[in-house]
Amino acid sequence: MDSVDELRPPDRLLMGPGPSETHPRVLRAFGTPPIGHLDPAFVEMMDETQALLRDALMTDNEWTIPVSGTGSAAMEAAIGNLVEPGETALVPGNGYFGGRMAEMIRRAGGEPVTIETPWGEPIDPEDVREACAEHQPSVVGIVHAETSTGVLQPEMSEITDAAHEHGALVVADCVTSLGGVEFRMDEWDVDAAYSGGQKCLSCPPGASPLSVNDEAMGKILERDEPARSWYLDLSLLDEYWGDERAYHHTAPINNVYALREALRLVHEEGLSARWDRHERFSAALQEGLWALGLDPVVAPSARLPSLTTARLPGGLTPGGVVETMRESHDIEIATGLGAFADEAVRIGCMGHGARRGPVLEVLGALGETLVEHGIEVDPGVGVAAAVEELRTRR
């Protein structure tokens, strides 16, 4: 075998759909020598991480843990434990991650039913109410922040009301909202929620938030047959993260260190200040994009601050633009997914990336890139619009 050279990743600015820019303190925590996963000192850090996680999710749920994997592991932990074989579960049809929920429901032995809504639009609570009446699902999945389209689901309380009227539990995907966009788990009556580290929490992926309330955990503990994954079985994980501290599997210790530090940063800044910051800098980013001639995919009422999906001017396809941004400017943005794969770019404004420097850098580089791809535009107009937006918002 040829020898493999030292680790020398390029120095990218991460402004895509995630991973986002990482805070230096989170990286420092990551590189801290691990202790044992059953060490009393680690158990104390687990308690602290759980408390910080409850705080970030605005929940009192006892069953709030980091799952030992990336966001999809937390998603499958939620769905695979809550959906029992033979049960029906609703999923949103307006983006990529509803489709992933459906796939996981099938793996769990359940029957997914899709609430049909065009990509780029939010789900109407009335549609949830009607689908619940028709299909009597045990679980309703909803994506609070759709990373594939940039849709922020409004009226979360109306959706949980509709589901609860029919006795269904609500599982919410807050992967791209937690820590950056208002999400109130208890106030909105969400029964289970999961997230990832690498979006608005600005923590490299590997330990992923999950919280379930008493009703949801009651259903899990009363399952007729155990969940189909041992690794993600919440009734067993509870023995490790709960009072017993029984060995289940080895936790990803350094990922817990990093997530704990990322959550400390959320706590220090304050949730509401953090939501405001994401709102302010994403508004600046979006004004810059429109000034450069990009067109928003999502209507203002459902537009996600942390991820913007926009069509390029002049019928440009996204692939080449994404490549130029990466190769010439060391900036990661992404193409659209699914329905928007060939027509839109996705630009993140998350966590440590939701700041003046990264926003101006991405707009400046994008202006230059558009010119390079033959678009007639003043390359500085995006940056100027962003600066003006920030000035008027002060």
Place this chain on the structure above:
Amino acid sequence: MDSVDELRPPDRLLMGPGPSETHPRVLRAFGTPPIGHLDPAFVEMMDETQALLRDALMTDNEWTIPVSGTGSAAMEAAIGNLVEPGETALVPGNGYFGGRMAEMIRRAGGEPVTIETPWGEPIDPEDVREACAEHQPSVVGIVHAETSTGVLQPEMSEITDAAHEHGALVVADCVTSLGGVEFRMDEWDVDAAYSGGQKCLSCPPGASPLSVNDEAMGKILERDEPARSWYLDLSLLDEYWGDERAYHHTAPINNVYALREALRLVHEEGLSARWDRHERFSAALQEGLWALGLDPVVAPSARLPSLTTARLPGGLTPGGVVETMRESHDIEIATGLGAFADEAVRIGCMGHGARRGPVLEVLGALGETLVEHGIEVDPGVGVAAAVEELRTRR
């Protein structure tokens, strides 16, 4: 909520069953800013990590990847993909991890059959042959290095021969052997093998080696129904780690950085030199333990270098000794598990811990601890025996 203090883990010497001591270069890799999981530069690192992993496993298997979770995730990826509903699978009854295999087989819809063997003893290939003849399993699980008992399974080729004669595929657990104890995947005809980072690879847990050969992957790709976990579905993971590089889930980027660096260290040292080092320093550790009056649980012919299980002198129970080692000496060792929970300690000699300093430190502290717990022993006798063992082995 009370504010949570800065990350200040104690400075433990990790000489238990894992996590083991981490090499400084691995920690440095961990704290490196991530790039995107679909970035071409990351894809190149994935290729390199896969090549290094094949090298460490001594296999040419194309399907060799780090699973996005800790060792148990890799274990469930192997079992959950290979065992189909209604199939029978054999598991070893001589330790804790055979029991975990059985649990995962049940979750996969299969029927586990245990090869009954006392804890602390290896499996007899003849027993595998007989059980295969009687139960016609599709899969035979075997634990190459039992972390619960300190048994190294000899005669791996005889076991795979016995299984293959009956058309069964062999899944081997090499969590506590890979990178520290001889393991030859292709030469021994092992069909699927999984491991963890936090043992002899000296890498914090979170991305875990898995390799399957063509026969095993053939079975997986021809399953009647998909695997029961979407997150761990190897047919989908292959699209990300294989030539397509299609997005499946977000990889734990920094864990891949760290595992890559850990595997570079294995490659630099050389596998055989690394096995020798583990053998030499574990012999020193074991001579020291016997000198201090501890009794080996496992016979020499099946004694694992990387983890030693030993009964304490004077009928001492392990709990108090483990606690004193931790609280007075900042050293992690562990109690036994299962059959040995109340009678033995488990002491690791893995990866970056398989060196003179850590071995002498654990023996010196253990001598002092035994005296503190009322055992009449010269506390320095363990260290002296280890030094002598190392001298005679030069």
